[in-house]
Amino acid sequence: MSGSELHLQTRMRWDGFTLDLDERLPLDGVTAVFGPSGSGKTSLLNLVAGFLRPTDGVITFNRSPWFSTSPKTWVPAHRRGVGTVFQDAQLFPHLSVRGNLDYADKRADRSAPGHAYSEIVDAMDLTPLMDRHPSTLSGGEKQRLAIARTLLTRPKILLLDEPLSALDTARKGDLLPFLETLKTQFNLPTLYVSHDVDEVSRIADRVIVLDAGRVVARGPTDEVLSRFGLEAGRNPYELSSVIEGIVQARASDSDLLEVKSGDASIWLAAGLHLEPGTQVQLKIAARDVSIALERPTGISIQNMIPATIQQIEASKRPVFQTLHLEINGQTLLATVTRKAVSDLALAPGQAVFALIKSATFNG
Amino acid sequence: MPDLSALWLTARLAFVTTAVLLIIGTPLAWWLAQTRSRFKPAIEAIIALPLVLPPTVLGFYLLIAMSPNAPFGGFWLQATGDTLSFSFTGLAIGSVIYSFPFMIQPLQTAFEGPVQQAMRTAASLRASRLDAFFSVAVPMSIRGFVTATVLSFAHTLGEFGVVLMVGGNIPDRTRVASIEIYENVETLNYADAHVLSLILLVISFLTLFCVFLFNKRFPAHVRL
Numbered sequence: 001m002s003g004s005e006l007h008l009q010t011r012m013r014w015d016g017f018t019l020d021l022d023e024r025l026p027l028d029g030v031t032a033v034f035g036p037s038g039s040g041k042t043s044l045l046n047l048v049a050g051f052l053r054p055t056d057g058v059i060t061f062n063r064s065p066w067f068s069t070s071p072k073t074w075v076p077a078h079r080r081g082v083g084t085v086f087q088d089a090q091l092f093p094h095l096s097v098r099g100n101l102d103y104a105d106k107r108a109d110r111s112a113p114g115h116a117y118s119e120i121v122d123a124m125d126l127t128p129l130m131d132r133h134p135s136t137l138s139g140g141e142k143q144r145l146a147i148a149r150t151l152l153t154r155p156k157i158l159l160l161d162e163p164l165s166a167l168d169t170a171r172k173g174d175l176l177p178f179l180e181t182l183k184t185q186f187n188l189p190t191l192y193v194s195h196d197v198d199e200v201s202r203i204a205d206r207v208i209v210l211d212a213g214r215v216v217a218r219g220p221t222d223e224v225l226s227r228f229g230l231e232a233g234r235n236p237y238e239l240s241s242v243i244e245g246i247v248q249a250r251a252s253d254s255d256l257l258e259v260k261s262g263d264a265s266i267w268l269a270a271g272l273h274l275e276p277g278t279q280v281q282l283k284i285a286a287r288d289v290s291i292a293l294e295r296p297t298g299i300s301i302q303n304m305i306p307a308t309i310q311q312i313e314a315s316k317r318p319v320f321q322t323l324h325l326e327i328n329g330q331t332l333l334a335t336v337t338r339k340a341v342s343d344l345a346l347a348p349g350q351a352v353f354a355l356i357k358s359a360t361f362n363g
Numbered sequence: 364m365p366d367l368s369a370l371w372l373t374a375r376l377a378f379v380t381t382a383v384l385l386i387i388g389t390p391l392a393w394w395l396a397q398t399r400s401r402f403k404p405a406i407e408a409i410i411a412l413p414l415v416l417p418p419t420v421l422g423f424y425l426l427i428a429m430s431p432n433a434p435f436g437g438f439w440l441q442a443t444g445d446t447l448s449f450s451f452t453g454l455a456i457g458s459v460i461y462s463f464p465f466m467i468q469p470l471q472t473a474f475e476g477p478v479q480q481a482m483r484t485a486a487s488l489r490a491s492r493l494d495a496f497f498s499v500a501v502p503m504s505i506r507g508f509v510t511a512t513v514l515s516f517a518h519t520l521g522e523f524g525v526v527l528m529v530g531g532n533i534p535d536r537t538r539v540a541s542i543e544i545y546e547n548v549e550t551l552n553y554a555d556a557h558v559l560s561l562i563l564l565v566i567s568f569l570t571l572f573c574v575f576l577f578n579k580r581f582p583a584h585v586r587l
Contacts (some may be wrong), residue, residue, distance in 0.1 A: 003468075030579070049487060050486070051481075051483055051486075076486070076491050076492075077486035077487060078486040078487075078488075078490055078491050078492075078495075079489075081489075082482075082487065083488075084484075084487040088485065090480060090481065090483075090484040092484070092499060092503070093483060093503065094476075094499075094503055096503075103485075103488060103490075103498070104488045104489075107488055107489040107490055107494075108489070109489065141580040149488065150487070153487075153488050153489050165380070200437060265442075
């Protein structure tokens with residue numbers, strides 16, 4: 001599939017909102033569409049799915065045109081092979097769980113590669129639910145059914161519209177492994193709309209960030225999320241950065257797990273069982289990072305990493321400033337007081353130690 | 364014993380009216396449920412008119428339109444060789460117009476909101492619009508269909524003013540049960556009026572009872 005892409009080029013205006021896109025999205029892996037509500041995420045999804053018809057522009061999927069103004073082309077939603085999983089699952093209330101699955105199976109694109117009915121039902125763990133009615137399912141079960149139903153149509157691309165947003169925190173945790181199964185076992189190009197940093201950093205290979213109808217950032221997940229953290233003052237999310245690393249072999253007597261990012265080691269008190277060599281992402285809140293000019297001694301913090309100050313930026317609140325620290329080519333953000341910056345005479349280019357109080361695992 | 368041919372004529376009229384309304388009302392209600400046309404309020408108002416107009420007003424205009432001297436009535440006479448006024452066909456046309464809101468409004472309500480979203484979902488599962496209409500929209504709107512059908516049927520049974528104006532009072536041709544009752548009362552034949560009235564009362568009650576029974580048994584089909 002290398003080289004194939006989804007090309008979206010359109011400019012639309014309605015009710016004072018302008019959506020202005022010119023994106024080429026590679027058709028492999030998971031691309032997160034990230035941004036605050038009202039940024040145009042759902043419109044982008046509707047353009048791809050064929051629920052929204054642009055007034056002007058081009059939509060091309062893997063070289064075949066779905067929409068263009070000249071020559072006039074419009075491929076309706078049901079002939080695109082786009083599998084959409086809606087925010088609220090959108091199960092058919094007049095059909096049972098099995099009925100919902102059969103509905104999709106009957107209309108599947110037999111010319112496309114796909115997985116067996118039983119394999120899909122197993123992967124989403126639906127076997128015990130087959131004879132139930134959708135209204136009796138929990139939020140997570142509904143989403144698993146919606147995902148399985150979409151897979152049965154043998155889509156060429158998957159659109160997931162905030163599939164976790166209707167669930168509470170505990171249920172989100174239950175469903176996330178299924179989304180990871182979706183990625184590893186079914187391996188379909190996926191557009192994943194979300195406004196949750198945790199979900200995106202766990203699932204997406206790359207991210208495009210939308211704001212007010214425009215793409216303001218695009219690139220690999222860790223890079224973009226760190227960069228997006230810079231602008232956290234404009235959004236409600238806590239300022240944090242994502243660092244990639246590799247799990248190291250665990251000493252038999254150690255409770256701590258070592259994750260190596262370049263030369264730097266980060267120690268985590270993780271009960272998780274992870275094979276050495278696994279690539280993981282660590283999310284580190286900017287307020288959990290402090291700065292020392294020299295390697296401190298007599299301190300409880302375990303993680304002290306050499307870093308270089310790239311940039312010092314004003315924060316949303318005047319008391320604080322945000323430091324951009326470079327660690328082996330990755331960006332770590334730290335929130336420190338303005339007073340600390342002047343007391344320590346911090347400046348870009350300076351070598352310091354980043355003291356990391358805690359890091360969370362993102363898979 | 365009253366003349367039962369009036370009852371038979373009433374039943375035929377109600378069946379024909381309901382069938383015609385289902386055929387033309389379904390696409391119109393569907394269009395109204397999803398259109399963003401600026402003519403929508405005007406069209407909805409026209410459809411609702413029979414609810415508020417005195418049946419005699421509607422009947423009067425219909426009578427004039429059906430007259431062989433009017434363009435529509437004249438065209439009909441030329442095309443079929445029969446006049447529209449004082450005929451069963453004229454009666455059926457009047458009934459269809461008179462009962463229009465009773466078919467359209469329940470269907471339109473049933474087709475709005477969740478059903479429109481379900482049409483998108485069906486499209487994402489590769490169903491064409493026609494396929495999705497019959498496999499998703501119709502089963503999800505089944506209560507709307509039952510309500511609309513029964514209300515149209517029952518409303519036609521109870522028609523009087525429009526029928527009298529358009530059809531007159533011709534035995535076996537346009538004399539429906541409601542007119543027969545009126546005729547019996549006018550001629551002080553209370554016994555026959557009693558029998559016919561009771562039959563209409565029982566039929567109307569049973570029809571409505573069936574709707575409420577159905578709605579009670581299949582609540583999940585409309586609620587999401």
